[in-house]
Amino acid sequence: MKKIFFTRIAGLMVLAIVFAMTGCGNRDMIVLTPNGDAIIQADGTSNQSVQTGSSQTASASKTSTTDTKQETEKPAPGEKSSGGGSSGSGLIRVGFAEVGTEAGWRLAHAQSMKEAFSEANGYQLDFVDCNNDLKTQVEAVQKFIDDKVDYIVLDPIIEDGYDDVLKNAQAAGIPVIVTDRNISADESLYACWVGSNFVQEGIDAANWLVEDLKKKGRDSEDINIVTILGTNGASAATGRTEGFEKVAKDQPHWKLLDKQSGDFSKAGGTAVMKVFLKQYDDIDVLVCQNDDEAFGAIEVLKDAGLTCGPEGDIILISYDATGDGFKAMIAGDINVDVECNPLAGPFVADLIQKLEAGEKVDKIQYLEEGVFPAETAEEILPSRAY
Numbered sequence: 001m002k003k004i005f006f007t008r009i010a011g012l013m014v015l016a017i018v019f020a021m022t023g024c025g026n027r028d029m030i031v032l033t034p035n036g037d038a039i040i041q042a043d044g045t046s047n048q049s050v051q052t053g054s055s056q057t058a059s060a061s062k063t064s065t066t067d068t069k070q071e072t073e074k075p076a077p078g079e080k081s082s083g084g085g086s087s088g089s090g091l092i093r094v095g096f097a098e099v100g101t102e103a104g105w106r107l108a109h110a111q112s113m114k115e116a117f118s119e120a121n122g123y124q125l126d127f128v129d130c131n132n133d134l135k136t137q138v139e140a141v142q143k144f145i146d147d148k149v150d151y152i153v154l155d156p157i158i159e160d161g162y163d164d165v166l167k168n169a170q171a172a173g174i175p176v177i178v179t180d181r182n183i184s185a186d187e188s189l190y191a192c193w194v195g196s197n198f199v200q201e202g203i204d205a206a207n208w209l210v211e212d213l214k215k216k217g218r219d220s221e222d223i224n225i226v227t228i229l230g231t232n233g234a235s236a237a238t239g240r241t242e243g244f245e246k247v248a249k250d251q252p253h254w255k256l257l258d259k260q261s262g263d264f265s266k267a268g269g270t271a272v273m274k275v276f277l278k279q280y281d282d283i284d285v286l287v288c289q290n291d292d293e294a295f296g297a298i299e300v301l302k303d304a305g306l307t308c309g310p311e312g313d314i315i316l317i318s319y320d321a322t323g324d325g326f327k328a329m330i331a332g333d334i335n336v337d338v339e340c341n342p343l344a345g346p347f348v349a350d351l352i353q354k355l356e357a358g359e360k361v362d363k364i365q366y367l368e369e370g371v372f373p374a375e376t377a378e379e380i381l382p383s384r385a386y
């Protein structure tokens with residue numbers, strides 16, 4: 001395997017999982033301990049303990065960037081309006097437009113934000129579940145502007161469609177932090193973005209498959225691959241596809257038979273898998289772009305008398321690596337789960353604190369993530385925070 005899938009620190013005392021902030025010039029590892037504390041390891045050399053204030057989140061006191069020239073100071077370009085916010089309560093008022101409730105990953109993400117932006121931490125959170133609907137999300141952001149919140153946090157459902165409302169936020173002097181999924185709007189319209197490198201996740205998934213087929217002596221066999229995509233137009237889906245196909249194009253025996261959207265949901269995974277089974281009787285590999293789609297697809301496969309997983313008829317690659325994804329690996333149904341980290345709350349809160357302090361923040365920041373093959377699942381699951 002190309003990756004180290006888990007790290008032991010101090011013997012069995014601390015299982016290191018999760019994520020780091022990466023950049024061109026430096027690399028700060030954020031390591032979660034089983035009790036939720038985080039250790040920041042700057043440039044792989046020195047350790048610094050961080051108080052997380054939560055049993056399931058990590059806090060980043062240092063971050064890095066892909067381009068150190070692109071930094072933002074609060075607010076850009078107008079001055080932050082002082083008329084609104086939390087109306088003298090001393091709390092920082094944050095409006096967060098969440099994607100929806102389509103998947104287990106999303107619930108962990110929403111929870112992480114709610115914990116980070118609690119009153120005890122000094123925030124008033126206006127949380128809107130946008131139900132995977134662009135119009136609802138744009139309206140939510142506009143309402144945050146009208147309500148004169150101090151900061152807007154946006155997890156864009158799809159990449160396009162936010163330019164006008166971001167211009168309104170900018171005109172009102174309200175900094176916008178984009179998190180998780182990417183946005184096509186010009187970078188000048190938001191303060192910064194923090195999330196996952198979805199293209200890298202796709203590359204990691206495909207590289208795992210290259211190695212797995214090699215190990216099984218199947219590397220010169222024709223391999224038929226179908227993919228249940230995430231939501232159309234969402235960068236989490238397009239990035240994973242792009243990364244996977246980048247590796248696939250150099251694999252002469254891989255046949256990408258089909259790809260269809262399952263909308264990042266279990267119901268979508270079920271529906272698409274039924275279609276695939278009607279159309280193809282020789283699927284070797286099923287890629288599900290999140291765990292919930294995989295759960296739906298597994299049920300369909302079993303109903304059809306097929307098996308998947310390390311000992312099964314079909315190799316199943318999934319993304320997210322949620323607790324339920326780990327359980328499906330332990331049950332023998334998923335071969336590998338490519339991690340996508342939902343615990344963004346503390347990172348976003350840290351960015352807001354920096355902006356409040358008038359510090360510059362890096363424009364683009366990635367969470368580093370792992371790849372978990374089924375054979376590691378049982379040992380790693382107890383240390384997972386979500």
Ligand code: GYE
Pocket residue numbers: 102103104105106180181196236264289290291319320340
């Ligand atoms: O993979 C999926 C959720 O945007 C990375 O959204 C996120 C994706 C995640 O629906 O489970």
